[in-house]
Amino acid sequence: MPHPGHGMRSFTQDSSVTEHRIARRTLRRVLSFARPYRGRLAVFLLLLALDAAAGAATPLLFRHLIDDGIAAGDRGLIVLLASGAAVLALVSAGLAVAERWVSSHVGEGLILDLRTAVFDHVQRMPLAFFSRTRTGALVQRLNGDVLGAQQAFTSTLQTVVSNGLTIVFTLAAMLAMSWQLTTLALVLVPLFVLPARWFGRRLATMTREGYELNAEAGQLMNERFNVAGAHLAKVFGDPERENARYGEQVRRLRDLGVRRALVSTWFRVGLTTLASVAIAAVYGLGGLQAVAGELTVGVVVALTAYLGRLYGPLTAMSNVQVDVMTALVSFERVLEVLDLVPSVAQKPDAADLRTAVATRGAGVELDGVTFRYPSADEVSLASLESVAALRTDPTGDTLRDVSFSVPAGAMVALVGPSGAGKTTVSQLVSRMYDPTAGAVRIAGADLRDVTLDSLRATVGVVSQEAHLFHDTIAENLRYARPDATDADLEAALRAARIWDLVERLPDGVETVVGDRGYRLSGGERQRLAIARLLLKAPDVVVLDEATAHLDSESEVAVQAALDEALVGRTSLVIAHRLSTVREADLIVVLEQGRVVEQGTHLELLQASGLYAELYRTQFAPAEPAPAA
Structure with a gap:
């Protein structure tokens, strides 16, 4: 009899075609869980767009403040533009609070939906399921994996939309100021994007391994800390042996955590270094053009400010693939349970x-x-x-x-x-x-x-x-x-x-x-x-x-x-x-x-x-x- 979860297990294969197919299928399921929150998600996306536009307008104000206010000695314009920048900062702060309010309602609602769906489905599984299943592994699916899956709807969605809009607005403004310096900045973009695939695959594998190790540690505690298991351990067990066994499991978790932290750090540090090099290059070339009279000082300052707004989101967007792949691991583990078909089930036309x-x-x-x-x-x-x-x-x-x-x-x-x-x-x-x-x-x-x-x-x-x-x-x-x-x-x-x-x-x-x-x-x-x-x-x-x-x-x-x-x-x-x-x-x-x-x-x-x-x-x- 073919097992309903077999298709999910193939995620561990190395075939990129298989991974792509599974990712697309899982994303469709993710969107199906988001359907009841369409209205709030639309409001959330609108707030993100307004926040991105407000952020993109700020360097333009500083450009005019320097070129038309400070350089021209126009005190009134300086006060007006500085006040405008302060107002935009307040608006951005208000939009950020509103975004968090909406996203938390959506995210917590999805946690509720996923948890109740998994709990309801598991309790309808036949006795044979529970006779084989490790309780700790099952609880991990209901808690840790559900929280991981929820990230796809809140932080990951916010990262994709907010940073995507920020990149679009920023590039438009930069091209309007200097297409030459903007082209220079874009030459380095592939170096931000290409490493993400390799790092994403590594971190997704580590995430899956971490869930398994957490489940094993949880199972050990569940078996030893219930009263029957504790009694057996008191009669036959050895505290030193039990502690050594648990210590070995959590040491594996520690080692995995260290490897995962190093991989993430190498990725983040590499992208941050690239961004710093690009900003230095624009400062240098832009400064030379300003000395030659080809650009104003305000344009150079605005362009370097925009570079920070360009490479920051690009770094975050490069991390998105990592976040999405790790979130998909959680979601697929939840869906594996939801896709199990109970062998003892009620017919649609069952009688009383x-x-x-x-x-x-x-x-x-x-x-x-x-x-x-x-x-x-x-x-x-x-x-x-x-x-x-x-x-x-x-x-x-x-x-x-x-x-x-x-x-x-x-x-x-x-x-x-x-x-x-x-x-x-x-x-x-x-x-x-x-x-x-x-x-x-x-x-x-x-x-x-x-x-x-x-x-x-x-x-x-x-x-x-x-x-x-x-x-x-x-x-x-x-x-x-x-x-x-x-x-x-x-x-x-x-x-x-x-x-x-x-x-x-x-x-x-x-x-x-x-x-x-x-x-x-x-x-x-x-x-x-x-x-x-x-x-x-x-x-x-x-x-x-x-x-x-x-x-x-x-x-x-x-x-x-x-x-x-x-x-x-x-x-x-x-x-x-x-x-x-x-x-x-x-x-x-x-x-x-x-x-x-x-x-x-x-x-x-x-x-x-x-x-x-x-x-x-x-x-x-x-x-x-x-x-x-």
Whole structure:
């Protein structure tokens, strides 16, 4: 399957034709983001034109002030022209403030648009994308790259337009005064323009490398500074080793920064030196012409002033190619993410699953389901992935022709050895992935044909690791139902057998649970996750070994909460407790991605197959002795 980001990756190739094609395509996309700001951009361009005209008029005033005022001894004209120059300076200052006001509104608006576009697109990506993506690299795209892309609309645009107009006005005035000296000044123009291409390519490459290194450093901090990573580092890590690893990454960033600064400095110093040589030449030749009576002193002074206004913008315009190429690197990295096509997406004509559930009940069916986990090229970008992810692409099908059905309100237990495909089945029912072949249906509707909102409302999941955001208990629960009242929260917490504990907390439901809920025990997190599920009130419940790693006391409390959660709901349970398996209306036994047995507990024991073996080795020893 061709990957939507492959075309963007070719930017790193050396072909100038490819670079040119990509640059043009990216520029068109840049302009599409600017479309909502057409009016403000027009005002911005008008202000730039007025500012350039005001700046170009100033040396003309000085020319007349010297030739017609000072040389002629006309005090009135001197005062008038000096006052005019002061007024032009004030006008330029006012125009500069106005330009900044407009450009900041446009630039900050574009940052908002880009960030929300990337965030919205990323959150719609399938689970496979996040399982491969480095979080630090993704955050870098959302922050650093977006800010870099924004430069194309503000400082770069201002540089191009303002300096372009300044060059035009300046050359017109210079040609009117002395075409000979103007021609001399223009001889050096190619020396300002030609180096820009080479320096631009070098700096663009360094910019891309810098983004990658920043992403790696950010990923390391993200992994080490979240509570789970910090705990692992405390148990197994070595502070000196961690510091050395981070230090190596930031040293590479330092070295790159030094190289980048030197390249930029050589470029800037070379252009500044050329400008100084040109100004000295004009002063010399112009002075000789003034002594010979061919030019006035005022013209020589005005011409040298114009040279400063010519070479300064030329230097800036030469840097524009550098700025544009580095800005395009940022923009292309943002567009790489926006161009990723979610492998799990909603059809335009998708139906509401809740309507089918209300009519036919929430029965679940897997019909000839075959599934292979997607490869890297199908779900992500090489620049966002870890090396480990790239080396672990799937080589075969995880599920093969799996078929079974669960009537509405019934419970099916999935059992089998590790790696049999139990969790994969549960993820297909909640549409974390789509099957490679076959269909997954709820209420007779193929999940690929229903809206994602209605599917989320219909299916609830409690996994082995209950995740909580760094927020209050109330906000973690309302994540499932934002309009829930305090009374709704209390009812869900009571049903989840955790209200008594929450009530004893100093801040009650407003208690902050910490990063990933680590201020709570595993059993408490699981019961909060069940409360969140109850608050959502789904028709189908998926339990992925929700009590697998709990102590006996917590397991009893969580199991009681689960019993409450499953009443009247269709449930798909990956279980390790025999009591849960016994209560199931149907047991589906998986091995190596295939259904090898189906039936009730007694039926499967009598069949003396894999289930009977699992019962003897796994379930029976774990079953607690009956109470006296």
